Amino acid sequence: MCFIVTGCKYVAQMYPKQFALVVHPCAVGLILAGTVFFTSVEMFYVVPLIVGTEGLLYKIAWLVTIFIVFNLLGNMLACYRTDSSVENLPIDRQVPTPEEEHLWHHCDYCQVLRPPRSWHCKLCKSCILRRDHHCIFTATCIGHNNYRYFFWFLVYMMIGTFLSLATHLILFIINEDMRKNYFLFYLVRLDFTYLQKIYEFGFQFNCINLILVLNVYSFIFPLIMLGYQIRTIYLNTTFYTATSDLKYNQGPRKNFKTLMGKRGLWTFFSPVIRSPLLHDGTQWETKYLDINNC
Numbered sequence: 001m002c003f004i005v006t007g008c009k010y011v012a013q014m015y016p017k018q019f020a021l022v023v024h025p026c027a028v029g030l031i032l033a034g035t036v037f038f039t040s041v042e043m044f045y046v047v048p049l050i051v052g053t054e055g056l057l058y059k060i061a062w063l064v065t066i067f068i069v070f071n072l073l074g075n076m077l078a079c080y081r082t083d084s085s086v087e088n089l090p091i092d093r094q095v096p097t098p099e100e101e102h103l104w105h106h107c108d109y110c111q112v113l114r115p116p117r118s119w120h121c122k123l124c125k126s127c128i129l130r131r132d133h134h135c136i137f138t139a140t141c142i143g144h145n146n147y148r149y150f151f152w153f154l155v156y157m158m159i160g161t162f163l164s165l166a167t168h169l170i171l172f173i174i175n176e177d178m179r180k181n182y183f184l185f186y187l188v189r190l191d192f193t194y195l196q197k198i199y200e201f202g203f204q205f206n207c208i209n210l211i212l213v214l215n216v217y218s219f220i221f222p223l224i225m226l227g228y229q230i231r232t233i234y235l236n237t238t239f240y241t242a243t244s245d246l247k248y249n250q251g252p253r254k255n256f257k258t259l260m261g262k263r264g265l266w267t268f269f270s271p272v273i274r275s276p277l278l279h280d281g282t283q284w285e286t287k288y289l290d291i292n293n294c
């Protein structure tokens with residue numbers, strides 16, 4: 001994970017224009033194609049084998065799927081469309097007042113003073129308020145204004161891929177005919193002979209196991225990213241300043257509201273729920289740090 005992040009960061013720093021031109025469409029396309037693919041496999045193949053297509057359970061499964069896909073893609077779109085750059089601030093807030101001038105820092109790229117916790121992004125060509133990182137999957141920087149959408153985008157990606165994995169497991173447990181189509185069946189019996197005769201298995205065997213492997217990978221990725229982001233919220237740090245930014249920590253509850261807005265947890269239910277942020281991203285409360293304990 002660190003190796004991939006470092007590699008991407010290096011290429012993005014060296015060739016920002018080419019990086020954005022190639023990587024953004026590929027990464028966004030991967031999310032869109034993955035969502036369509038897994039939704040189709042689940043709702044037209046796996047779930048019908050478990051509950052059929054006639055009953056109430058299948059209708060409920062569709063409602064849950066629509067809710068998850070709406071929130072996944074809705075938060076992704078809102079994240080892309082919500083600007084966290086300093087240029088998005090009212091003109092009078094783009095310059096510090098005399099009292100806060102000592103807290104602002106100089107950006108070598110923009111050649112002006114910038115608010116605390118804002119950092120320049122070469123890909124976005126601007127300074128981003130409370131910059132967390134540049135996300136290739138939403139093709140934008142994650143900062144003060146769009147953090148909420150990015151967080152729920154990850155949560156819904158994890159929920160969707162987890163439920164997809166869970167349905168495979170249920171199918172494996174309850175459907176005797178399908179069980180032998182999963183390599184899990186041979187793995188739990190420590191029967192490795194299937195590796196020698198893998199070419200003998202049918203199309204269904206190969207497809208279902210390939211989907212399962214892709215599903216495991218697509219579940220692990222948001223899970224790892226979410227781990228980083230839960231730590232970020234818990235300590236009010238950022239992806240790149242996880243250990244050096246601790247002075248902004250106001251406790252988990254206040255940190256959560258600062259990043260998600262006044263409606264806090266309600267933002268889970270939809271990206272269209274309005275949740276005004278506590279401030280404009282230029283003034284950050286700090287807590288006293290005892291340097292002897294640092």
Ligand SMILES: [Zn+2]
Binds near residue numbers: 107108109119127
């Ligand atoms: Zn800048």
Ligand SMILES: [Zn+2]
Binds near residue numbers: 122124133134140
């Ligand atoms: Zn950026």
